[in-house]
Amino acid sequence: MTEPIIAFREASKVFTARSGDVRAVDGVSFDISPGEIFGVIGYSGAGKSTLVRLINALEPATSGSVVVDGLDLTTLPESRLRQVRAGIGMIFQQFNLLGSRSVAKNVSYPLEVAGWPKAERAARVAELLDFVGIADKAGVYPAKLSGGQKQRVGIARALATNPRILLADECTSALDPETTADVLALLRRVNTELGITVVVITHEMDVVRSLCDRVAVMEHGRVVELDDTYRVFSTPQHPVSRRFVASALKDRPTADVLERLRGRHPGRLVTVGVDDAGHSTATMNEVLREAGVDSTVVFGGITEVAQRPYGSLTLELTGQPASIQQGVTALRAFSDVVDLGTASDPHEDPSMATPRGSSDGGTPDGPPAMPPPRTRRPGSGLFGGGSSHLPIGDGRTS
Numbered sequence: 001m002t003e004p005i006i007a008f009r010e011a012s013k014v015f016t017a018r019s020g021d022v023r024a025v026d027g028v029s030f031d032i033s034p035g036e037i038f039g040v041i042g043y044s045g046a047g048k049s050t051l052v053r054l055i056n057a058l059e060p061a062t063s064g065s066v067v068v069d070g071l072d073l074t075t076l077p078e079s080r081l082r083q084v085r086a087g088i089g090m091i092f093q094q095f096n097l098l099g100s101r102s103v104a105k106n107v108s109y110p111l112e113v114a115g116w117p118k119a120e121r122a123a124r125v126a127e128l129l130d131f132v133g134i135a136d137k138a139g140v141y142p143a144k145l146s147g148g149q150k151q152r153v154g155i156a157r158a159l160a161t162n163p164r165i166l167l168a169d170e171c172t173s174a175l176d177p178e179t180t181a182d183v184l185a186l187l188r189r190v191n192t193e194l195g196i197t198v199v200v201i202t203h204e205m206d207v208v209r210s211l212c213d214r215v216a217v218m219e220h221g222r223v224v225e226l227d228d229t230y231r232v233f234s235t236p237q238h239p240v241s242r243r244f245v246a247s248a249l250k251d252r253p254t255a256d257v258l259e260r261l262r263g264r265h266p267g268r269l270v271t272v273g274v275d276d277a278g279h280s281t282a283t284m285n286e287v288l289r290e291a292g293v294d295s296t297v298v299f300g301g302i303t304e305v306a307q308r309p310y311g312s313l314t315l316e317l318t319g320q321p322a323s324i325q326q327g328v329t330a331l332r333a334f335s336d337v338v339d340l341g342t343a344s345d346p347h348e349d350p351s352m353a354t355p356r357g358s359s360d361g362g363t364p365d366g367p368p369a370m371p372p373p374r375t376r377r378p379g380s381g382l383f384g385g386g387s388s389h390l391p392i393g394d395g396r397t398s
């Protein structure tokens with residue numbers, strides 16, 4: 001088994017404040033493997049930034065250990081910590097560029113600090129600017145750059161000294177969606193072409209969806225869920241994870257939308273999950289046809305999660321009640337199906353009687369979709385498949 005490049009072992013960071021101790025990171029244990037793109041997501045104050053500062057030893061852990069590249073940071077003297085930091089690049093939400101230096105001089109800065117000769121610095125800077133796609137901006141000052149261009153400079157600067165790890169702290173939070181997509185694509189290249197392990201701190205589940213292989217969900221300093229991104233999206237376990245997933249997936253009708261759908265479509269409404277387990281919409285159509293049921297897509301969408309298809313479609317089913325029942329049963333054999341009921345047929349799914357958000361409390365950008373998120377882990381149905389499930393990193397489920 002590959003040695004982790006970053007390992008937290010019961011790591012805690014406690015800040016002593018006038019109002020009392022703050023356990024910013026609270027007994028966290030998990031590994032990040034070399035070559036991963038690993039996401040850490042949580043709401044404000046969850047402890048994400050502190051966790052990242054433990055990785056580059058900007059904060060010492062209060063207890064437990066943080067091992068980076070085989071070195072236990074909690075036992076190293078400051079001189080060795082500087083060496084460890086040199087192997088870690090970092091990019092920031094506000095880019096942190098030096099306004100008085102040109103793009104090339106910003107990228108050159110860490111090389112100057114590391115004592116690189118001038119000619120080698122120039123060659124390295126040219127190579128880096130080319131890699132991030134802003135070779136034409138070498139002589140420009142940061143004030144003249146767009147946010148996306150500034151972050152490219154930040155990435156080039158972070159890569160200058162050939163780090164093995166890149167830490168990205170809310171690196172797209174100041175960018176518009178299109179620029180965000182470009183920067184995330186660049187981070188993916190950093191990972192795949194340069195083999196650099198990327199740790200992404202974010203409060204945006206869309207960033208996790210499109211970039212990360214695995215994700216740790218943090219709340220109150222603890223990791224409350226840790227798994228493959230795809231599994232967290234398809235079967236989120238913790239209420240915080242569910243809220244994040246609901247904020248990123250808009251494929252399921254909210255209660256308001258459902259009310260309008262019912263007004264427009266008197267037939268039986270069902271939401272059917274779609275993923276890449278080989279049971280696509282073609283299978284869906286086939287089983288409904290065999291049951292003698294007509295179906296129309298009335299809501300939904302299929303997107304990519306960790307570069308794999310994922311989503312759901314809400315269908316209006318019409319036909320004989322017995323045929324519809326047969327069709328729904330057939331759909332359930334391979335997919336998550338939520339029965340949204342009809343005017344003439346009582347709801348089959350008792351969870352539909354639960355008011356929206358009563359268990360999860362809604363999301364910052366709107367309430368969680370109704371029907372409720374999938375709560376069963378793979379093992380049956382469309383979301384089965386038995387891929388290796390890693391338990392929550394620190395074994396806690398606060």
Ligand SMILES: Nc1ncnc2c1ncn2[C@@H]1O[C@H](COP(=O)(O)OP(=O)(O)OP(=O)(O)O)[C@@H](O)[C@H]1O
Binds near residue numbers: 043047048
């Ligand atoms: N230097 C400090 N002194 C005292 N408390 C701190 C310090 N740094 C962070 N905290 C507290 O630790 C907790 C976690 O903060 P942290 O910045 O790590 O969270 P975060 O998830 O990164 O939040 P945000 O997304 O808002 O940056 C918060 O309660 C914060 O107030």
